Amino acid sequence: MGLDYDISTNEQEFVLEALKQNVRLDGRKLLDMRDVKISILPSEYGHVEVSLGKTRVACKVSAEIVKPYEDRPFEGIFQINTEISPMCSPFFEIGQGSSGSGSNSRQANEEVLISRMIEKAVRRSNALDIESLCIVAGSKCWAVRADLHFLNYDGNFIDASCIAVMTALLHFRKPDIEVAGEEVVVYDTNQREPVPLSILHVPICITFNFYNPNGNEENVKGELNNELILADASLIEERLSLGTMTITLNKNQEICQLLKSGGLNIDASLIMNCCLYASKLVSRLNDEIHEVLKEDSKKRRNVREEKELQVFNERES
Amino acid sequence: MDTTYASSAVKALPDAPVLSILINHPPFASMERKKRPRNDRRLAELSIILKRCFEKTIMLQNYARSVIEVTVTILSFDGGLLATCCNSITLALIDAGISLYDYVTAVTVGIYDQTALLDLNSLEEADLSFITIGVVGDSDKLNLILCEDRLPLDRVERLISLGIEGCHRLKQLMNETVREVGTDLLSKKQ
Known part of the structure; x- marks a missing residue:
């Protein structure tokens, strides 16, 4: 338990x-997001840690060559692995989300929703072009796997993990290969520059939480529409909220x-406002991700090697 | 921040009522008779969504220390799974005499090019982007939205407004049926 x-x-x-007085415990405005810190581990490709306030998520992307599924010979395999361990918070348990028996507790529910949400946001929306992972149709393809590790829980796992998965996928490089008939040569990263994955678009999740200052009856029957809307809730806010909506x-x-599962009933116009606000946040986060990636690639550039590989020698004029 | 962790095993029967929703998808319900794993994540997600959907609509304060158990069996699948589950649960709860604030009605809306479509079948669902919308009563307030496909943001508003209209119509139809059954029952009693 x-x-x-x-x-x-x-x-x-x-x-x-x-x-109700528009103040949050950490001093933010209702619709402010916490600062997103994205750090890429310098030693390898595709290992990213994202922190959103005290919430911390790490994502590691890896790839191997396997046989594709029989019914999809032209596609590679892409898996996202999310298992929330008790490491991040004592109210998550090992392997609870997949077992049917525990499915009534709130924690298990949360885990199913988090993993399905990331799955839908990244995999179903075709963020990664899985046809480009095919090497030899029907016999060899890349299997890309993103492992999510939840390090600390202070609310809003979904947003943090989505940013982590997408940054890791954008950063990941798979070894270069050469195909001659059925033969495949895999080159070491030292021999040939590894190649990035083909990412079609960058989905980013934004979660809103709803609160009701007027009581349940008013919400169902009333016309007031003054439900409070919060972006990026912390743990306590998340626990106290009466409904959430995640938009990718x-x-x-x-x-x-887009998922708003039950909870408070929210007027359609408020939901549209949330969507528009989310689109602003998304473009900002998108810029942030690309900024971090650019900075990282600058660090990784090996100036000496580049000089050696240059076709022209530098000449003194 | 000082917060306490209490083992949930201690609270064997909580004061708050428990709502549990189970969805069965037997192999004969869809075209291809595929065996599904017992703990299907998709169905688990659907049942969580439905549970949250009804938690705020059932007058739970009337049902302290009790369990409301809902089992949905899909007899034949042709699109609009979540919407139909939602509507059938509403009617079943009313038939069981469980007090609700209002009807919860849901419908799917899809988009083809510029045209918005109401209530898609499974062939349409496979090819078009669609949203499931759930509305409580005659209000414009949304209880449930679920969208799993890519959809341009500027189209959403139109889809939602069409969906709300569809839900209101559904509510009328459901109301008529409920009252018909109710009067029928009453006449038999006398």
Whole structure:
């Protein structure tokens, strides 16, 4: 049994009362996001750590050559592995999400939703072109695998892990190969520059949480529409929220995935406002990711080697 | 921040009522008779979504220390799975005499080129982007939105408004049926 997370009544009321006055515990505005810190491990390709306030997620992408699925001979394999361990917070448990017996507890629910959400945001939206992973049709293809590790939990796993997976995929380089008939030669990274994956678009998730200052009846029947909307909730805010909505967008203003599962009933116009606000956040985050990647590639450039490989010698004039 | 962790095993029967929703998808329901794994993640997700959907709509304060168990069996699958589950659960709950704030109705809306389509079948669902929308009663408030395909942001508003209209119509139809059955039952009693 996992542990439940209880918040004292005093604290609950304090947080909710503060929210009604547009103040959050960490001093943010209601729709502000925490600072996103993306760090790429310098030693290898495709190992990224993302922190969103105290929430920390690490993602490692790896690739190997395998036989493709029989019904999809022209496609590679892409898997996202998410298992939330008790390491990040004591109320997650090992292997709970997949077992049917524990599916009624809130934690197990959360885990299923998180892993399905990332799966839908990244895999179903075709962020990674899996046809480009095919090497020899029907016999050899790349199997790309993204392993997500949740290091610390302070709310909003979905947003953090989506950024982590996408940055890791963008950063990952697979070894260069050469195909001659059925023969495949895999070159070592020292022999040939490894090649990046073909990423078609960069989906980014934004999660909103809803609170109701007026009581349940008002929400169902009333016309007030003054539900509070928060972006990027922390752990306590997440626990106290009465409903969440996660929207995944890319920078082309396309929705890749949208889920509001029950909870408070929110007016359609408010939801549209959320979507528009999310699209602004997404373009900012997208720029941030590319900024980090650019910086990293600058660090990785080997100036001496580049000089050696240059066709022209530098001449003194 | 001072917070306590309590083992949930201690609270064997919580004061708050428990709502559990189970979805069965037997092999005969769809065209291809595929054996599905018992713990299908997709169905698990659907049942969580439905559970959250009804948690706020059932007057749970009337059902302390009780379990409301809902089992949905898909008899024949032709698109709109989540929407149909949602509508059938609403009607089943009403038939069981469980107090709801209002009807929860859901419908799928898809888009083909510029045209918005209401209630897609499974062939259409396979090729078009679609959203499932759930509305409570006659309001414009959304209880449920689910979109799993890529969809341009500027089209969403139109789809949602069409979906809300569809839901309102559904509510009318459901209301008529409920009242018909109700009067029928009453007349038999006398």
